[in-house]
Amino acid sequence: MSEYLVQRTTTWERFNHWVLAVSFIILCLTGLGFLFHSLNWLNTIFGGNHLAKEIHRWTGVVFTFSVLFTLGSYLGESLRFSKEDTQWLLNLGGYLSKTAVEPPQGRLNAGQKVYYLVVVVLCGAVIIISGFIIWLAPSTAGWLRLGHLLHNLAFVVFVTTVPLHIYLSTAANPGTFRGMTRGTVTKTWTKRHHSKWAKELGID
Amino acid sequence: MAVQEIERQKYISGVDVPYRQKGLLITPELCIGCRGCQTACKEWNKLPGERTHNRGTYENPPDLTPNLYNKIRFVEVETQQGLKWLFISQRCMHCGEAGCMKVCPAPGALYRTPQGAVAFNKDKCIGCRFCLAGCPFNIPRFDSNSKVSKCHLCSDRISNGLPPACAKTCPTGAISYGDRDKLLSLAKASGFKAVYGDKDLGGLGVMFAFREYPSFYGLPDTPGLPSSIVFWKSILKPLALIGLGGAVAAAAAHYITIGPKEPEEGGEQ
Ligand code: HEM
């Protein structure tokens, strides 16, 4: 590796991230096709409602495993919350001004930790469990209403936050995206965005 | 009414059947519990019989099934004059504001016929069972392929000018079929002050002339869409689009105003 670079993700993490992202996008498109009759043409692309239903269900199974696999990579660190993390959240990571300084962050910043815990883990669990309820629970109004409500609640959180995640990890922070493609980021990037982690790695 | 006028009415009212023409009026006090309608329905719709066991009541089978669209419910009430039997036909109400149609994700699986019935098309049904979640009356049932089954007001008969099999068979006039307005005035003329389903849920296609409280017969006194479905329809569904659009717009606005966190001076990113 070039002396300017730092290993940000393992091959496994990257592979699983893209399984997660692609499965999510398929779920999202078919889900929208089911939710809005005006968007039902989306499911025509997936071969019609019958095939789209099967695709939605089995992609949900892939998504479930993928979410479970992220636990090993991010859960431990996301649960370790420091004083700097609180500061980071209070000034919203400096995103609302051109001059704000970011409090030193570890390998994951506080926003990433919150995104991981609240969206991926919590809403992920809700959307997964409710999905299996809709699929497999007995045909009673009670079960189906519960499943339907929870699935839609979690969906609203996902469609509102995932675009922000995509923006923040691409256009908003030049140099970040390569961490999920090539797996490396520059030392300058690391010092700028994750100075605590940089220190731990011994980057001056 | 011309098709365009129907479409226009749908659009302005938000209810999909202001134009409903036909319906049933059920007068439980005229029902003698013969279950002729239950049998005629199975006969016309070619629904096979099902083996049940004696539960100590004449009410049989115990509940609607994918092979039973219309069932006479037997209710026993103790009164001062002794035990009283109440009979009521339990089946799809062909709601004007049909919860089943609102939640169905497969357009055309449930559809409104020109006479105002809520009919189904098993070829389009994907078997998700959401229609049961949306129904205020616990009506849809699912066959072995998980496809929807329920009363469709004999849509194949009424579209050809025939009454539904149940109404045709009923020997006492407890089930009568006709123009909805006429049925309503008929009930009022017979001394029923209020008709169940006159205005509820956008007007039910199956209305009831009750002397007792609807709850005696196992129906909600004031029927309405399930609250989770109302919340979903009025809040969550719009929020999904607002949230998605808002997030994309917020990202774009941020990018062109505050802008990205540019690389440090001279730093290689
Ligand atoms: C096309 C869409 C997506 C793109 C371009 C994208 C991009 C990225 C990038 C570049 C990173 C690394 C951030 C860093 O190194 O600090 C990342 C991390 C991550 N992504 Fe994605 N992602 C996408 C979709 C998703 C989806 C749909 C999910 C989950 C539902 C997801 C979950 C995660 C998680 C859990 C992390 C780990 C750290 C964190 O909490 O941000 N990603 N993503």
Ligand code: SF4
């Ligand atoms: S089970 Fe069929 S009719 Fe019922 S909501 Fe699902 S697709 Fe629609």
Ligand code: SF4
């Ligand atoms: S009674 Fe239930 S199944 Fe029948 S139209 Fe109303 S909501 Fe749909």
